[in-house]
Amino acid sequence: MSWAGKLLRVNLTTGTIATEPLNMAWARQYLGSRGLATKYLVEEIDAKVDPLSIDNKIIWSTGPLTGTMASTGGRYTVVTKGPLTGAIACSNSGGYWGAELKMAGWDMVIFEGRSPKPVYLSIQDDVVELKDAAHLWGKSVWETEATIKASHQDPLVRVSSIGLAGENQVLFAAVVNDLHRAAGRSGVGAVMGSKNLKAVVVRGTKGVGNLANPKEFMRVTAEKKKILHDNAVTGAGLPTYGTQVLMSVINEMGALPxxxxxxxxxxxxxxxxxxxxxxxxxxxxxxxxxxxxxxxxxxxxxxxxxxxxxxxxxxxxxxxxxxxxxxxxxxxxxxxxxxxxxxxxxxxxxxxxxxxxxxxxxxxxxxxxxxxxxxxxxxxxxxxxxxxxxxxxxxxxxxxxxxxxxxxxxxxxxxxxxxxxxxxxxxxxxxxMSVKGQEFPAYDSRGIQGMGLTYATSNRGACHLRSYTVASEVLGIPVKTDPLTADGKPELVMAFQDATAAFDAAGICIFTSFAWGLADVQPQVAAACGDEFTLENLSQIGERIWNMERDFNNRAGFTAKDDTLPKRLLEEPAKTGPAKGLVNKLPEMLPKYYDIRGWDADGQLKPETRSRLGL
Known part of the structure; x- marks a missing residue:
């Protein structure tokens, strides 16, 4: 298995640090990163807690493929209850920080309480300390990283920190690592600031071992890297133009808000x-x-x-x-x-x-x-x-x-x-232009209908990364669907939501899904973690994560009425382009979506859904 098998629990109020074994029963149900960290959070906090209060917790978490030779295996997530939305917040970041935590021998760091003064956490393999951050408070992310690297006399330490926005409780403050990679959405940086936590600094020299089948892992990751290399999006478009390649594409199809x-x-x-x-x-x-x-x-x-x-x-x-x-x-x-x-x-x-x-x-x-x-x-x-x-x-x-x-x-x-x-x-x-208090990304759902249902039902508020139906509706990945129709979109959205949750939980980048399906991720997870991770099992893990997040939000007070869009998108037709005259057809899609999800008309999990998913 490629989990480190242990986590850090830091009580900021008392200044104490404890080591715990990872709950492996949960790891097998939720895999890691987004899934496992959310499981810990929902078990440990009241869903109705004030996000900026001392009683909220915030978790940095890696996945079982984080730090390995799997392509894009550098991801980590920051999970908390978000102040922008009051819903579950899970923000994903790349760079090098996540791999460094894993190579220091830790899967996860859980912060609870609130420090009476600014502090940062230093992790040097097994040596973990809370350090004074008074000299860092008021500094930018860039200044913070430079100052910490100088004081540690180690240019290879990795820093995950907040700037003035997090300190000042900007409700969309981010947590930034490696200068410009960010766990960006839902205000996770504001929660960090509310706890007087300026940074989490890590240096890991242990590497990642204990793979279930090392030879098979080397073989299958090389095979899957070739798929990424040979794909037009992951092997050419994104390296050459980055995500900005989409600007003209989305504009020309009349879906650029x-x-x-x-x-x-x-x-x-x-x-x-x-x-x-x-x-x-x-x-x-x-x-x-x-x-x-x-x-x-x-x-x-x-x-x-x-x-x-x-x-x-x-x-x-x-x-x-x-x-x-x-x-x-x-x-x-x-x-x-x-x-x-x-x-x-x-x-x-x-x-x-x-x-x-x-x-x-x-x-x-x-x-x-x-x-x-x-x-x-x-x-x-x-x-x-x-x-x-x-x-x-x-x-x-x-x-x-x-x-x-x-x-x-x-x-x-x-x-x-x-x-x-x-x-x-x-x-x-x-x-x-928001859902559950979180602002829309760059796709108008009158011109890309599936994105309207994606936004309305996203567990962390409006988000494209929870169900990127643009891949299908615009790029034809894995199959081409008509962006201007509601037909088949409930099934499409659910499939993307569940698959994305599994990708995130594994600790890899969602951009691999332009070339990979779950069938490409599964053998990598199985070689790393064990043969129990079949395609069916991995698919159900994604569905379990999605429903766990939904259940938390329901307990936090969200209802079916929150699965909606602004009037502008539901009542004001697009003025130009292929979608001219169209509004988003959410009222047509939402009941079908609830039905295939196994939720009742109020958007609550049915007992049989809970039973089937072990929730």
Whole structure:
């Protein structure tokens, strides 16, 4: 078996650290990472707990394939009850941190209580200590990582930390590792900040052993890496263009949400997509895109490293931002760009850099700015309140909002509460493009119908990574389905949700699913963990995880009425493109989805569903 077999439990209130054996019965039911950490959380906290209270817990967790030679085996998750939504929060990150924890000999770290003063946790293999972080409080993610590496005199320690956003309780604050990889959504960074926990630092030198069948694992992982290499998406598209390859594709099919979802196509999409990032600039002849980058063990290398034009207004007097840094991914480029009508690529990269530096989710941040700009154009918000003119398309306003939100200054404090709270406060809650309080990603569900059901039923609020039906509806993976029809979408969404949960639990990247199905993951898990992990078993583990998360949310107070979409998507037809005249057909899809899920009309698990899944 490739679990380390033990976890750390850190009581921040008392400052004590304990070692526990991993619950292997649970590991066989929930596998690891997202699944196993969520099992621990739902067993240990009251579902109705205030996310920012001392009684909430927050867990860093790896999967059984994390740290191994399986492609993309560097993932880890941060699991807690999310402050943005009040629902289960599970945010996944790449980079190198997850593999480092596993190689230090730990599967998971559970934090409980609240420290009376800022601290960070240091893990050096078996030597684990809580250390004073007073000198780190108030520092950015970047400053924190540099300071810790210097004080530990080890450039190879891996740091997972928060910036000012987490400290200031921005409700979409992220946990950032390796400078620009992030457990980004649902406000996990705010929970970390509420506990006065600045960072988790790890150095592991043990490696990952104890594979069930090492020779078979080497054989099967090599076989599956070749599938990734030979695939048009994972072997060519993502390495070359990153996720930004989607900008023009989604725009052309009339499913790129624009100006707070008022439109479904953006006239400036060509200025902020993959091609623009790779085109030499007129000002200095250099490209914004410097190179691609891979996370631990990844054979895809979709990450972007970019440079801002030093003559651009955002950085002209800020040389600290002239170097190469994490570049725009599709979701961030959309949220900072099309969602606000901004087509200034350098301004988008600047805002993205600030999100990385101070630990903010660029999706929720950008989508919230879309609501702010619409409220401004309606006259509900004024220049005096905001500190700047903020019409759609204003790049200066975008940059300004990124700065004040990260610092928690002025109107930035309100932006930091997310669009649901902000629009409700100013009397227009329907202008929040969110589900369960979490803002939409970059796909308009009038033009991609399955994504409407995906958003409405996602356990962590609106999310594309919980059921990426875009793969089928747009890219034809694993089969092509019609994006404009509701037919077959309940079954499609359920299949994607369950499979994604299994991928996450294993500790691998969901991007492998462009080339792999569960039948490709299963032999890797079996060789690592044991022959009991059959295809049927792995599929049921995904379904079990999904239903466990749903059950937690139901106990937290969520009901069927929360499985919905904003009126704009249900009542205002798309104005242009292939979806012209269409709204999302959620009312048609949702009852069928509940039925095949084994839930009652109120969205609660039926007794027979609980029994079958062992919940």
């Amino acid at each position: 624009t100006r707070n979802h008022r439109d479904v196509a953006f006239e400036g999409a060509k200025d902020i997509g993959a091609e623009a990032m790779a085109t030499p600039r007129a000002t200095d002849g250099k490209k914004q895109l410097v190179t691609n980058q891979a996370c631990f063990g990844c054979t895809i290398a979709c990450g972007r490293i970019s440079k801002i034009d030093k003559t651009h207004f955002t950085v002209q007097t800020k040389p600290q931002y002239w170097g190469a840094s994490g570049g725009l991914e599709y979701e961030a480029a959309w949220a900072l760009g099309a969602a606000n009508g901004v087509n200034d690529l350098e301004a988008l990269q600047y805002a993205n850099v600030l999100c990385n530096e101070q630990g903010m989710d660029p999706i929720s941040f950008g989508a919230t700015i879309g609501a702010v700009m619409e409220l401004y154009e309606m006259g509900v918000l004024t220049k005096e309140q905001l500190g700047i003119d903020a019409k759609f398309g204003d790049a200066q306003a975008l940059a300004y909002f990124a700065e004040i939100t990260a610092r928690g200054e002025g109107f930035g404090k309100e932006i930091g509460q997310g669009s649901a709270r902000l629009t409700k406060k100013y009397g227009h809650p329907d202008l929040s």
